[in-house]
Amino acid sequence: MRMTQLLKMRTQTVMAISSRLRRSKEKNKMQKNIRKTNQSSVAYDGQQSRYAWLMMIVITLITFLPVDMTWAHGERTHAPSLRMRSIQFYDVTWQGAGDMKVGDKITIEGKIYLPPELSWPTTLQKPGIGYLQTSGPAAVFAKIESYISDVPMIQSASGLTLGKEYTFKLVMQARIPGKWHIHPSLQMIGNGPIVGPGIWTNVTGSWSDYKLSSTAGLDDEILIENLGTYGLDEVYGWHAVWFVMAIIWMLWWVRRPTMLPRYRAIQEGVDKHLLITSTDKRVGILMLCVTLVLVIGGAMNADSKYNTVIPLQTGNVPVTPLPAQNSGLQVTGVTSEYNVPKRALSLVMDIANNGDKPVQIGEFATAGLRFVMDSSLLSETPGKALEVSYREGNTVGYIDEYVRDALEIKGGNTSAILPGETRRVTLVAADAVWEIQGLSKITESPVRRVGGLVYFFDTDGKRYREYVDIATDVAYR
């Protein structure tokens, strides 16, 4: 008996100790938690730093620090070595730009040249898939048509090959009134966009005047009066139906005491049938049935109304490049230098004419800019051909701000390079446009290389282009 009592007492003592230990552990755990969640100590009244006001002034002043301005759509802040050494837009023309009304069209046409693989920047992926569009503020223009090498570009292009060139065409329609800068741009998978030269447009009129209409369906039986508002009756109608359903369902529940009484009722173990009554359940079943009827009925109705539907279309469309030119020219870059105070890029290159006609240098083009020679320094036919290349007509042509009469040959030897001759030439392109376009930032670039297209004209006025890619030094005086 005594033994049993002793055992019982001992068991009770052990349980009490273990219970106390468990409580103590829980308490420690909770205190640990609180330390984790409340790292900062309480700030006592009047004990904040006496230098707090100084910090406030400093923070305020920081907001006045000068910041770099973002140019247009960011094309001028792209790394110069990438703009000059990746995709080259050239011979770009704009038809219908300038003062426009909502609904007016602008046609942008030109060529895209992809530098050869050896010269392609290592920081960019090789472009296999690309997408042609414009860069500008959102959808202020509607894209009506787009082509690369005459292939419609509603999907992405595949087969873009380094060292090749392609034609492109974009037809854009003014949609939103305003002053917009619009550029052709080629998006490359893995890289992002390279933006071509842009033009300002001044669109007047009213947004509501813009309508793009067409037909749809297998037999064109559905009229799309305005693509921007097409199908919205169904969208608004169904959203309204579901909002009404939601309001009915929620009002049914919040008509009774909602937050604290129900919370207390649960905590105090009130009969659960008071919280959810049999009427609630009946209403729930009714709502479920109505929901299912609306969902299934709506889908069946839509299925019968629009009985021919197709999935979203993706995949790529192959494009083929323009035929390769046969210039017989070999251009090898030797050195180049950007002179900061003179805003001048000089390029030293060896030119070997392995063709059968004399050629003269007429232009150096890079990053959408065209540095052209004084045409009077060229022979008659090449000179005229040079002028035609950027001044054809008055309304169609390259934008003046991108054409700079600023290309010279150091030493003044503009004579033709004869067949079989190899000549070392130093081209100098001096113009403030290097600064304006942000290309002078090559001085700050981790990759100091420049690239571009050198244009030659033969005695028949035929034009050839050769790509050159050279490491660049910087001269500060």
Place this chain on the structure above:
Amino acid sequence: MAYSDAITQKLNMTTNEEQTYRVFDLIVIPIVFVVMGAAFHLHYMLTAGDWDFWVDWKDRLYWPITSSIAFIIFAGAVQGLLWRLIRMPIGMTMVATGLVLMEWISRYFNFHLWAYFPMSQVWPATWIAVGIFVDAILLITGSALMTSLFGVFFLPVIFITSNYPMLAPFRIPTTVMGTEVPVADWIGYVFQRGGSPEYLRIIEDAGLRVLGGETWFISCLFAGFVSIFIYMLWWWISGIAARPYSRSNPLAAYMGGTEPSDEDDAITQDAYPNSNGNQ
């Protein structure tokens, strides 16, 4: 505004208490609705984002999967919270309604008026049918497990089917530059997104593992299966959030009170005994 209800009677509340609680309801419920809607909108835009933004992203394969999983994370947690705390089967409907309302506000003011995209391109999908459906299943079964099996599993099907009447007109074919595409593709082509080329769209394509033409069905099946587990996980997480703890107010001194002592500075579990589980 005096009223009486079986719950308040059972709790022996005075009329004054009833009125106070009702005023509390009227103030707090709209705030909860808006805050939850805004938070859910943020979550949903970051997870299901483009599939909900654009009409030419609402495809048969990824749209049901990404949207359902993104939706059930937040909606499941809120449903669990409201069920545990106040035994109301309206959590999913409430946040679905809040989400869709916030989406409409964002699409109209942000996408349409500010960025000039037409509404036909950026209309949001609805989730309200899904919310009512799953809430009703919870009400009828009274069980999270049963709700996950008989409600959440069908969530993607209800989602796609309830949105189909709005989507169908955008799936009919039209011809653009000699190429036949659905109207949605044409909209995406015409009203271009500067930073989002066509090849970035993550939509169903024609791979060798294509789902035999039954893409809708299989993607909904898969999304429903995954949603069951996500739902149970977040229902469980909401249980942690529903556990009431209290502690001394460390900011009391700023509000005219007294600074709590170190002894007071501890989390204590709330007095209610049944606060962390299902009834």
